[in-house]
Amino acid sequence: MKKEIPDKNLFMMCKKLNTCALAELPNGYHVRTCRRNELDIWKKMPFDDEKTAEQYSDYMTKYFNDVYASKEDLFFNKCLFVCDKNDTPIGTCFAWKAYDRITTIHWFKVVKEYEGLGIGRALLSVVMKSIPKDEYPVFLHTQPSSFRAIKLYSDFGFALLTDPVIGYRQNDLEECLPILKTYMFKEDFEKLQFAQAPENFLKAVKSTCINEF
Known part of the structure; x- marks a missing residue:
């Protein structure tokens, strides 16, 4: 199943932990x-x-x-x-x-x-x-093939970032949403939240061409 899903960039941000998760x-x-x-x-x-x-x-x-x-x-x-x-x-x-400035979830x-x-x-x-x-907000990078993890991240309070470019990477949200809609349960997809990235985060990820998350 996952082999059919293209390797695209998605970014998420959690401003506050949902302790219920x-x-x-x-x-x-x-x-x-x-x-x-x-x-x-x-x-x-x-x-x-x-x-x-x-x-x-x-x-x-x-x-x-x-x-x-x-x-x-x-x-x-x-x-x-x-x-x-x-x-x-x-x-x-x-x-x-990451970048000595922002808290990120890795691997x-x-x-x-x-x-x-x-x-x-x-x-x-x-x-x-x-x-x-x-140290909040917390950020992460993921892919549409990780749709099960995206559901989990969403439970914890993560929202998908809507900015078209994150640092030196394209944010493929618009292309990925139909993919997520196809593979996620309807109720999980409809619970996805969206947010714009804060300015200090965007500056941090542009500070080096090395993707630190």
């Missing part, structure tokens, strides 16, 4: 930080199979070097894994101060075999609760 981890799972010897596990986490992970290996290494390497200690302090009872990582997500992903168990909602709950109120 929060959830606890199911029994048998726990959250901890990524260890230094697990960096390769983290780099593969966003991809559903080994072949795709291999294809994007150089991309993930470059992204790590561009965005996190200069603050490596902070990365390993921030980057979270949700793990099973054997302490095996099966999901990741963390909050990151939210639960391994495909563990989707639908409430693990993603619980992991996102941990991350969102960890962000101080004075």
